[in-house]
Structure formats: structure tokens, C-alpha cells
Amino acid sequence: MKASRREVLKAAALAGGGLSLGWQLSGAKASVPGALSAFVIIGADGSIRITAHQPEIGQGVKTSFPMMIAEELDVDWNQVTVEQAPGNRAVYGVQLAGGSSATPTQFERMRRLGASARAMLIAAAAKAWNVPAAEITTGSAMLHHKASGRSARYAEMAEAAASVTPPKPESLALKDPAQFKILGRRIPGVDNRKVVTGAPLFGIDARPPGLMYAAFAKSPVFGGKLKSANKAAALAVPGVKALFDIAERRDLKTEIDVGLPGIEVLPQGIAVIATNSWAALRGRDALAAEWEGGDAAFQSSEAWEAAATRAWADGAQKPAYINHGDAPAKMAGATRRVKADYRYPFLSHAALEPINATAHVKDGKAELWLSTQTPEDARRMVALALGIKVEDVTLHLMRSGGGFGRRLMNDFAVEAAVIAKAAGVPVKLQWDRGQDFAHDWLRPAGWHRLEAGLDANGNIIAWHDHFVSFGKDGVLNPTAVIDASLFPSGVIRDYRADLTVLPFASTLGWLRAPINNAFGFVTQGFIDECAAAVGRDPLEYRRTLLGTPRAIPIAEEFSGETKQDAKGTPYNTGRMRGVLDKAAAMAGWGRKLPARRGMGIAFHFSHLGYFANVVEASVAADGSVTVHGIWVAADIGKHIVNLSGAENQVQGSVIDALGAAMGQRISFADGAVEQKNYGDFPLARMNEAPPVEVAFLSTDYPTTGLGEPAYPSVAPALAAAIFQATGKRLRQLPFDTELLKA
Amino acid sequence: MKLNINGKPVEVAAEPDMPLLWALRDVLGMTGTKFGCGASFCGACTVQLDGEPIRSCQTPVSAVGTGKITTIEGLSASAWGRKLQDAWVALDVPQCGYCQAGQLLAAEALLRTTPKPSDADIDAAMSGNLCRCATYTRIRAAIKQAAVS
Ligand code: FES
Ligand code: FES
Numbered sequence: 001m002k003a004s005r006r007e008v009l010k011a012a013a014l015a016g017g018g019l020s021l022g023w024q025l026s027g028a029k030a031s032v033p034g035a036l037s038a039f040v041i042i043g044a045d046g047s048i049r050i051t052a053h054q055p056e057i058g059q060g061v062k063t064s065f066p067m068m069i070a071e072e073l074d075v076d077w078n079q080v081t082v083e084q085a086p087g088n089r090a091v092y093g094v095q096l097a098g099g100s101s102a103t104p105t106q107f108e109r110m111r112r113l114g115a116s117a118r119a120m121l122i123a124a125a126a127k128a129w130n131v132p133a134a135e136i137t138t139g140s141a142m143l144h145h146k147a148s149g150r151s152a153r154y155a156e157m158a159e160a161a162a163s164v165t166p167p168k169p170e171s172l173a174l175k176d177p178a179q180f181k182i183l184g185r186r187i188p189g190v191d192n193r194k195v196v197t198g199a200p201l202f203g204i205d206a207r208p209p210g211l212m213y214a215a216f217a218k219s220p221v222f223g224g225k226l227k228s229a230n231k232a233a234a235l236a237v238p239g240v241k242a243l244f245d246i247a248e249r250r251d252l253k254t255e256i257d258v259g260l261p262g263i264e265v266l267p268q269g270i271a272v273i274a275t276n277s278w279a280a281l282r283g284r285d286a287l288a289a290e291w292e293g294g295d296a297a298f299q300s301s302e303a304w305e306a307a308a309t310r311a312w313a314d315g316a317q318k319p320a321y322i323n324h325g326d327a328p329a330k331m332a333g334a335t336r337r338v339k340a341d342y343r344y345p346f347l348s349h350a351a352l353e354p355i356n357a358t359a360h361v362k363d364g365k366a367e368l369w370l371s372t373q374t375p376e377d378a379r380r381m382v383a384l385a386l387g388i389k390v391e392d393v394t395l396h397l398m399r400s401g402g403g404f405g406r407r408l409m410n411d412f413a414v415e416a417a418v419i420a421k422a423a424g425v426p427v428k429l430q431w432d433r434g435q436d437f438a439h440d441w442l443r444p445a446g447w448h449r450l451e452a453g454l455d456a457n458g459n460i461i462a463w464h465d466h467f468v469s470f471g472k473d474g475v476l477n478p479t480a481v482i483d484a485s486l487f488p489s490g491v492i493r494d495y496r497a498d499l500t501v502l503p504f505a506s507t508l509g510w511l512r513a514p515i516n517n518a519f520g521f522v523t524q525g526f527i528d529e530c531a532a533a534v535g536r537d538p539l540e541y542r543r544t545l546l547g548t549p550r551a552i553p554i555a556e557e558f559s560g561e562t563k564q565d566a567k568g569t570p571y572n573t574g575r576m577r578g579v580l581d582k583a584a585a586m587a588g589w590g591r592k593l594p595a596r597r598g599m600g601i602a603f604h605f606s607h608l609g610y611f612a613n614v615v616e617a618s619v620a621a622d623g624s625v626t627v628h629g630i631w632v633a634a635d636i637g638k639h640i641v642n643l644s645g646a647e648n649q650v651q652g653s654v655i656d657a658l659g660a661a662m663g664q665r666i667s668f669a670d671g672a673v674e675q676k677n678y679g680d681f682p683l684a685r686m687n688e689a690p691p692v693e694v695a696f697l698s699t700d701y702p703t704t705g706l707g708e709p710a711y712p713s714v715a716p717a718l719a720a721a722i723f724q725a726t727g728k729r730l731r732q733l734p735f736d737t738e739l740l741k742a
Numbered sequence: 743m744k745l746n747i748n749g750k751p752v753e754v755a756a757e758p759d760m761p762l763l764w765a766l767r768d769v770l771g772m773t774g775t776k777f778g779c780g781a782s783f784c785g786a787c788t789v790q791l792d793g794e795p796i797r798s799c800q801t802p803v804s805a806v807g808t809g810k811i812t813t814i815e816g817l818s819a820s821a822w823g824r825k826l827q828d829a830w831v832a833l834d835v836p837q838c839g840y841c842q843a844g845q846l847l848a849a850e851a852l853l854r855t856t857p858k859p860s861d862a863d864i865d866a867a868m869s870g871n872l873c874r875c876a877t878y879t880r881i882r883a884a885i886k887q888a889a890v891s
Pocket of ligand 1 (some may be wrong): 860
């Protein structure tokens with residue numbers, strides 16, 4: 001445990017990628033007897049404590065990561081207690097819930113952490129018994145030496161093991177997966193009992209002593225300035241204790257893992273401090289604050305729609321933004337052309353736990369209680385805003401009542417810290433649902449004018465897209481970038497995309513399966529149209545398009561501004577066909593259906609995961625849509641860490657995507673978001689949730705994550721099912737069921 | 743003001759028009775009941791008043807009177823409540839878990855009046871409770887499991 005500061009930093013930098021393990025112990029833990037690393041503590045009482053270091057946002061990492069450690073530590077799952085780590089990268093390595101990145105990058109690392117602790121226990125026993133370490137076996141937190149008949153509990157060797165020099169990670173032998181006792185099983189979430197008894201777990205539940213409650217009045221238009229406010233009325237609300245003017249800042253630029261345009265801005269506003277959240281929010285309303293101007297004052301969904309269609313007619317700002325082969329030439333020689341326009345709206349994350357943050361700032365130090373997906377970024381942002389050191393920001397990492405990408409951004413943590421500093425007492429900042437919608441980091445809207453060239457057999461030989469989305473000064477926002485690695489680019493060798501960038505001045509962000517969640521709909525929807533145009537079966541058509549199973553490398557030969565972003569992922573057409581075939585088999589593809597009932601199929605690859613699904617839906621005479629079943633096939637590699645959590649994630653993603661397709665849309669008028677609550681932004685409900693059957697293929701590839709990749713193929717499969725049922729093609733999200741009336 | 747919460751009399755120092763949600767969470771420190779929308783859309787704030795599921799965000803404390811309030815912290819006192827909690831844990835219903843207190847209070851009221859619910863009964867009783875993580879498949883399965891346990 002004598003890692004130098006340098007080594008610690010190196011480990012932190014590597015964590016997530018390589019073999020660095022987080023041996024280093026924080027000051028607090030170093031004094032804990034039986035601490036074999038920052039992740040494994042074995043008490044003399046027999047307790048086996050495993051640290052969960054990732055942010056738990058509902059994706060199950062608080063269970064699945066400790067499972068990986070426990071497996072190689074060779075203990076039984078029921079012997080383990082899981083403890084949540086605070087946010088501290090120097091000790092735990094990267095802590096970040098996003099991009100379905102945790103499992104692929106840390107599966108090995110977590111296992112090696114468990115194996116390392118086990119090796120230390122074996123070394124201690126070997127010394128105590130004076131036998132070769134190689135002769136010692138383990139199981140259920142016991143050490144055995146067969147030849148001498150000796151056995152000991154881990155607990156008996158823990159103290160000695162804690163002073164063993166940790167072995168080199170690469171020297172550790174990991175279990176043969178055939179021997180797994182924990183990984184691959186169905187293990188219920190470690191917090192389930194707390195959840196069902198209402199124990200405090202979430203950021204919103206934090207109640208440090210002396211807590212006061214805050215609401216923050218700020219402009220609904222990004223960058224707007226305060227015109228007037230009735231402070232006397234706010235102070236007259238019972239329970240309201242104080243008001244603080246918060247000045248705008250635009251200098252919060254620092255190196256963070258997930259930065260996006262707008263994160264540097266702390267909005268101007270008035271903080272209302274009260275004895276409870278309700279009084280604070282009422283006080284905020286009583287201010288009846290009026291605002292003027294703002295960077296985003298021009299924003300209007302109506303104007304953008306007009307601008308996008310105008311761009312289609314007038315020509316792209318950036319022709320040939322992606323350009324493989326020679327699409328125009330192939331198009332000219334095509335036997336037939338298919339054209340269609342696709343559209344999708346802005347989307348909000350709408351996590352059920354409204355944005356909140358609790359902060360206490362005192363004597364140049366800050367303490368935070370946060371539901372966040374990026375705790376280290378929160379520490380850095382808060383340190384910058386307060387002018388203190390990152391080390392002086394303590395972060396209690398709380399369970400998130402949903403993330404979906406919203407809590408990758410820590411704007412709320414900065415607000416709470418600045419308000420807490422002004423107030424001088426611990427403060428819980430609570431946004432209401434309206435603010436949660438008004439100040440989200442939205443999935444960008446987009447428009448695609450598509451044209452495909454088909455050969456004499458009806459197969460696609462050329463693809464052309466005029467893509468319109470959002471950014472600043474002609475440069476796409478990172479959350480809208482469609483790069484050249486995305487299917488069907490690669491399979492279709494003559495592929496061209498033109499680009500028009502509309503100006504956007506408030507905040508865009510990452511939403512579950514970002515980019516793919518919209519692009520999957522567009523691509524698969526259009527391929528379905530091409531199949532229909534030539535009377536081919538949608539499954540057979542896709543299989544033919546994918547061709548022989550092969551890896552499609554990222555094309556080198558494209559031009560345009562994404563060149564420097566050419567960090568996409570190669571994909572494998574065989575794995576795409578694998579999930580398509582499986583989903584089709586599960587659903588009974590081709591089975592006879594009654595009138596106005598149809599089946600649609602689609603697939604998508606994102607976040608290293610391959611997913612296909614079949615949707616069966618019927619459409620009533622009044623246009624209303626009923627989904628009868630969804631069959632999902634997934635290929636996320638060799639191992640499913642926790643079958644229970646995995647299946648739950650996929651079912652949830654699929655129903656979430658269904659809800660989005662059927663009714664979710666964020667729009668702007670006069671610069672501000674128009675939606676105020678779930679009434680304007682419907683989520684799927686129990687009576688709309690169809691049965692979802694999930695199958696995981698086990699393929700010989702590394703294990704990857706699944707918080708995201710099940711989402712994108714749902715909407716296009718539903719659109720295809722509706723087409724089969726009605727002959728009507730829906731090309732715009734959310735679906736307008738008015739168009740489906742008989 | 744005196745309220746009866748989970749079978750105990752409790753003194754609450756709150757404005758009469760304060761929603762029960764905030765009295766529970768901020769005044770009494772009973773944070774199991776959750777704030778989601780503040781406007782009847784989500785059901786995260788569901789508690790029971792004399793056995794009926796209500797939206798605590800829409801119920802002023804003054805309207806509660808001598809009615810008996812059950813929150814998630816008191817759910818284990820009910821036999822159905824315990825069966826539901828066990829089914830929720832065993833079938834691994836929660837994802838983020840934020841909606842589940844409200845779901846459980848709604849489900850307990852359902853099973854108490856309809857011990858063998860059909861899918862349509864479950865739809866009718868549970869469709870007011872949003873789950874942003876969309877754990878509906880498992881909520882349905884857990885209600886059915888609790889019903890036969
Ligand atoms: S918080 Fe009461 S219904 Fe949503
Ligand atoms: S489990 Fe996350 S909202 Fe229901």
C-alpha cells in the first residue's frame with residue numbers, strides 16, 4: 001500500500017483501460033484493518049466488504065461490479081456486503097456512468113481486483129503455514145492446504161494479508177469462466193430491500209444536520225437577464241428565510257470528462273432559502289421574476305422546421321460532409337430511386353428524481369451529496385466555481401433516481417455550491433419538474449432527406465442523405481455528430497451525406513444511446529421502405545444487404561469535418577445477422593396475422609452491442625396503436641454479468657423507446673422549452689407496456705454494456721409493423737396516429 | 743397539527759396548506775415518499791389515506807384530519823405489503839428504484855381489494871404510477887407472485 005502519488009495518478013489515468021487496479025488506499029481506509037485494497041476489506045468478524053465505485057443510476061453497477069470482484073475473490077455472494085464509494089478518482093479510478101462504457105472497460109479490472117485480494121490472502125496463509133502458495137486452494141472465503149489438512153477463514157488471515165505487497169496485475173491468474181459461481185447468475189440488486197422499505201438512498205434524500213432548502217429562480221430562456229422580481233412577496237411566504245442574488249458567470253471552463261457547450265455558464269438568478277422545499281419553491285413563484293433577452297431568445301421549433309425544409313430545397317451548407325465512393329455516379333446509374341424525408345424532435349431525459357443537489361461550503365471546503373453520473377467532473381466544476389482545490393471537495397455519491405445521460409452534466413452541483421456558499425449553511429437545491437424540463441441538456445432534433453439508388457435486383461447501391469441538425473457557427477454540436485462509421489456507411493460503399501447546421505444556443509446533451517437513438521430510426525425506417533418499394537421481405541432484404549459475415553472497418557477515405565472525429569467503431573455484419581435471425585425466430589417471423597395487425601423488424605449496432613427486435617402491433621380504426629409483443633435478440637459478447645439486471649435493462653430500454661416513439665417531443669417557442677410536466681411529455685405507462693421477450697446470444701467477443709444499445713431499433717420496428725398493418729409509412733417521431741385512421 | 747402516520751400519532755409543525763409530501767419529507771424527515779412531478783402525473787408521491795392510494799403532492803396536510811396515513815416506511819405492517827416487498831426483491835424489480843415506493847403503495851391497495859388481480863386489474867390500478875426506467879414487466883410479475891404467495 002505504498003503507492004506513491006505519481007503511481008496513484010498514473011493508475012487513475014489508466015483506470016478503465018488497462019490493468020491498473022486501485023491498490024492505493026485513501027487515508028481513511030488505510031487505517032481500516034483488513035483492507036486489502038480500496039475495494040476489498042475483510043473484517044476480523046468475517047465480514048467481507050466490497051466497494052462499489054461506479055455511480056448507480058439504475059443500470060445495476062452497484063451489484064454487477066462487486067459481483068466481478070467477489071467471483072475472483074472466491075467468496076459466496078451471500079457473504080458479501082457492498083458499500084458505496086464516495087466520488088474520488090485518485091482512490092478508485094474512473095467513476096463514470098455513461099456510454100455503456102463501464103462493463104467493457106472494467107470487467108477485467110474488477111476481476112483482477114478480486115484476484116489480487118485472494119492472492120494476498122493466499123500469500124499470508126502460505127507464510128503462516130510455511131507451505132508453498134501454489135498448494136493453497138480457496139472457496140467460500142476459506143483457505144485450504146490439502147496436504148497438511150489445514151484450513152482458515154479469510155478473516156483469520158486478513159490482517160496479515162493486508163501487509164502483503166499486492167501482486168502485479170498481469171501475474172494474476174483469473175478463473176476459467178466455466179468455473180464462475182457468481183457471474184452469469186441472476187442476482188437481485190444489493191439495494192432492493194432498502195428501495196422497498198423507503199430507506200434514504202437518493203441524492204434528494206440527503207439531510208445533513210442544519211439543512212436548509214433552496215429554490216433557484218432563473219430565466220427559462222438560456223442566458224436571459226433579470227428584468228424584475230417581487231422580493232418582498234417572496235420573503236412574505238411563510239418559511240422563506242433569505243434571498244440571494246446570484247450573478248451570471250461564463251468562465252467555468254475546466255478540463256472535465258464530459259464537457260459540452262454551455263457547461264461554462266452559471267445562470268443569473270435569485271436563490272430562495274427556506275425551511276422546506278415547498279416554501280422555497282413557493283417563494284420562487286412569488287418572486288414572479290421577469291426576464292429579458294438571452295442567447296437563446298431566437299429559438300423556435302416552427303422557425304427551425306421552416307429553415308430545415310428551406311435548406312433541403314436550397315442545398316446544403318456543407319455538401320459531401322461524409323463521402324465514400326461515388327454516390328452521385330451510382331445514383332445516376334441506378335435502376336430505381338427511393339426518396340423520403342425523416343424527422344425527429346428534441347427529447348428530454350425526464351428522470352423521475354427531479355434535479356437536486358445538496359451542498360455545504362465552509363472554511364474553503366465543500367461537501368456535496370449528489371445524484372450524478374460524473375462525480376469527478378462535479379468536484380472539478382465545484383472547485384472551479386468556488387475557487388478551491390478539487391481535493392477540498394468531498395462528494396457523497398448518492399443513488400440516482402434515473403440518469404439517462406442527464407446527470408453527466410453537473411450544472412446543478414455548481415448552482416447548489418454557489419448558493420450554499422452564499423447561505424453559509426448546508427442547502428438542498430431543488431428544481432421542480434418544470435425546471436427539470438426547461439433546463440435539460442436535450443437530445444438534438446434532426447431532419448434527413450434521403451435518397452437510395454437500387455440496382456436491377458432492388459438492392460441498395462447508393463445512399464444520399466441531406467442531414468440537418470444543430471450546432472453553433474456552422475459546426476455540429478458533439479451530440480448531433482453522425483460519423484462515417486455508422487451503418488449503413490461501410491456496407492453501402494457509395495455513401496454521401498450533406499450537412500446543414502442550424503444555430504442553437506441553449507444546451508444539448510447525451511441521451512440514452514445518443515445519436516443512435518435517432519439515427520437508428522431513420523436508417524432502419526428507410527431500409528424498410530426500400531424493401532417495400534421492390535416488394536421484398538424486410539428480413540431477407542436486410543440479410544442480403546449485410547451480405548457475408550465480415551468486419552467492416554472504419555472507412556479511411558471520407559472527407560469532411562468529421563475527419564478529426566473518426567473515432568467510430570468497426571462493426572460486424574455477421575453479428576448483425578445473428579441477432580436479426582434470432583429475433584425473427586423468437587417472434588415467428590412471417591406468421592399469418594389478422595387485418596390491421598403487422599410485424600416489423602429492425603436492428604442496430606451501438607455502444608459495441610448488437611440488437612435486433614421484432615414488434616407486433618395492431619392499429620384500430622381510430623388510429624390508435626396497440627403493441628402486442630416485442631422480441632429482442634442481443635449480442636453483447638461472451639458473458640452476461642448479471643442475467644437479472646441485464647434482462648431488466650433491455651426490457652426497460654425497449655419500453656422507454658416505445659414511449660418516446662408514441663408521444664415524446666420537446667419544442668421551443670420564444671426561446672424557451674414549451675413542455676412543463678409529464679402531461680406534455682408522456683412516458684409509457686403500465687397499460688401500454690407490452691410483453692418483452694429477451695434473448696442473449698453468447699458469442700466469442702468481449703463483454704460489453706447494455707444501458708443503451710437496445711433502444712434504437714424499437715421505433716423503426718414499430719413503424720414497420722404499422723406499415724404492415726395499414727400500408728402507411730410513419731417518418732416522423734413521435735408518431736402521429738391521426739395519420740393512421742382507417 | 744396532529745397526524746396519524748403508520749399507526750402512530752405524529753405532531754407536524756407545518757403550514758396547513760403544505761402538501762403532505764413535503765411535510766413527510768422535509769418536516770418529518772420521512773424521505774421514502776418521493777417527489778416526482780408535483781402535479782398528479784407520476785404517482786411517485788403515492789401514500790395511502792385510510793387504505794386508499796392518494797397523491798401526497800396534491801393533499802394539503804390540513805385535509806388529512808384524523809385519517810390514517812400509510813407510507814413506504816410503514817408498508818411492512820401489512821401482510822400484503824410484506825409479500826409485495828419480498829416479491830419485489832426476489833424478482834429484482836427496481837432499476838433506479840425511485841418510483842418503487844409509490845408503485846408498492848398502489849399495489850398493496852390493489853391486492854387488499856383484489857387478491858387475484860387480472861392483467862386488466864393491474865393495468866387499471868397501476869397505470870397512474872410512472873416508472874421512468876420502465877420496469878413494468880417485472881412490476882406486473884411481482885404483483886402476480888405476491889398474489890399467490
Ligand atoms: S409527485 Fe405527486 S403525482 Fe408526481
Ligand atoms: S425504477 Fe427507476 S423510475 Fe422506476
